[in-house]
Amino acid sequence: MNFFIGLLCSLALVSWSLSCRTEDNDNVHFDIIFVVDGSASIGAANFELVKTWLDTATTSMLNTFGSRAHFEVLQYSNMDPPTKHVPIAKSTLFAIPFRLGECESTRCMKSRISHMEYLNGHTYTYYALRRAIEVEFVLSAHYPSSKKVLILLTDGAATDGTLLPLAFEASVKENITNFVIGVGNYSEEELKISANGGVSNERLFTSADYRSLSSVSAALELDFIRQGFFCDECRSGSHNCSIHATCINKPDSFRCECNAGYFGDGVTCQQFDFCGNNPCSDLKHSYCVVMNNRPHCVCKEGFREQHGSCVDINECESGHLGAEICEMANTVCHNIDGGHLCLCAEGYEIDGDKCIEKQLETDSVIVIVTFSLAILIIIALIIFIVVKSRNRGTFYPQSASSECEQNAEEVQLYQIGDRQLD
The missing domain is CATH 2.10.25 (Laminin)
Structure with a gap:
């Protein structure tokens, strides 16, 4: 079951990324009001961080939406006493550095935000939401056809928190989408009510302190994409930039720029062939690599650089690995x-x-034994022949002498015999 749930979620994400498109393009206008808590619990130092965050957030959104977006900042704190019967449209307790359509450049918004004074009072959040819904959005030149967004930033429980459900109902009636940011000691229940009527954590963001607000900005803009307020092809993944290019979002479009070391139109990027002319040809035992978009000659494995040359490493030297x-x-x-x-x-x-x-x-043993025996036999034969030869040299002379003596005697006898016959 978990597998199929995960698969459905993945398909939903893919479907969302592929259908990243804003409706009617240039015909859609956006009215975005930041309702900012200015109560004493924030503190002067943290309020300076709030102004820095507002400057960054409005600049980023203006770059995203372009001239189709109008912004307003409304700082709230105290409330007019009911006994004075001051109409909410006439209240002077709010600090509004610029209204919808008054600032069309980041320079204008930055200057006015920087001069916004810290109210340093209570936390009448419902009263501020009423002012934004009933008065400020209505003053827009594009009301009621514009897409309306209210971004509430607060750090604690509202003094008039029991009335927050009424403010949410009014925002729904006026087709206003609420995004709520809680910082520090916020009331999560109140944040949920202001964001979505208390049914979920949708469009709800929290931060441990004001120094971490920058991380909320990225999540807030991603939620803008999910809600269909604008198309960021770069974040949604619906662009067609090369993997070697950077996607840069623009209002209603995007552009692709090849990364350093590559060239092309961004959709197709080819790497510069820094090693094409083989700059390492004169350096034996080296090869060319590209580092920081420049060619470098690196000695091959088993060699080390020494005085501009690659010399062999004697791995067998004592102490070497x-x-x-x-x-x-x-x-x-x-x-x-x-x-x-x-x-x-x-x-x-x-x-x-x-x-x-x-x-x-x-086989070697047999050959050796046979060879040894043959040598022994040859030696024995040689000894035998030598001994035999020596024996013949001793007896033959004696036999010859006896034979001669015998022949001599026979001659003498023969001569004696002849004489007698005479």
């Missing part, structure tokens, strides 16, 4: 251009994610 990166056992750090490598130490080899001591493979 790179040397600490090779935390795996039996590894050593090897510096390379722009980085480093962690390799297995001598006598170790990689096995998955660790370095282990090298082990001789079975």
Whole structure:
């Protein structure tokens, strides 16, 4: 259920932003009256803050609405005693620096607000609302066709608070939309009655103190948009400005301005190609980046700037972070251009994610054993041949001598035999 409620709220917000339009444009006029509490509970210092806020608020709204908007400031405090039978239209207890249509420039409003004197009395809020509804709005040159807005600023409970429902009924009858701002020790119940008859927090704003009124101004203008008093395409999101542009609201329109570092009509913005001509081409191991709308040459990772050049960082130097990166056992750090490598130490080899001591493979063992045996056999053969050769050198001479002696004896015997025959 919460999902569907959230979805409906989102669709409503989108619908509102897409339909941000004021009706009839230049034919719509706005009458806006600020009814400001001037009671003693405010204090002179805070009243100066009120005047500063009024100056800012009227200036902002005039810039938003343009010449179609007329403003008035009415400061209230005391009330004429009923026994004197003073008509409310004739009362001189109000301080009104300018009426609807009297000031058409921010300079005029600023000057008159700055000279407005602090009344410093009671808090007759109902009496002030009656004056605005029955007298001041009626004096407008665009009454009754104008869109009428009453902005009440008060800091405490009204002296005539029990009559506030009557003032709200009168404002509804005259098609006046009330926005109420409570500051400090305000009565929330009275604020609700003045804003919407006491049924909700609609068009109701509060501030802890007068120094925080500036934050209320932004919320107040957003509520103006929601109520359909004017279209701020920039805040509503119904503009078509580029994401690289700034939307600037104007009465009944807006304009788009490309941000610094971009160019175009605001709807389309292209970035200036500061790095297009590669200003870093002469600086080896660097690349171009744009910072503060200017090109800058930055050394690549693994290099650092030194005397206008980018030099390699030896991560394997003692105490450098790179040397600490090779935390795996039996590894050593090897510096390379722009980085480093962690390799297995001598006598170790990689096995998955660790370095282990090298082990001789079975084929290698067989080769080594076979080779060793072959060497041993060759050595044995050599020894055998040498020994054999030595043995032959000892006996052969003796055999030859005996044979010669035997042959000699045979020759002698042969000779003796021959003689006998003779």
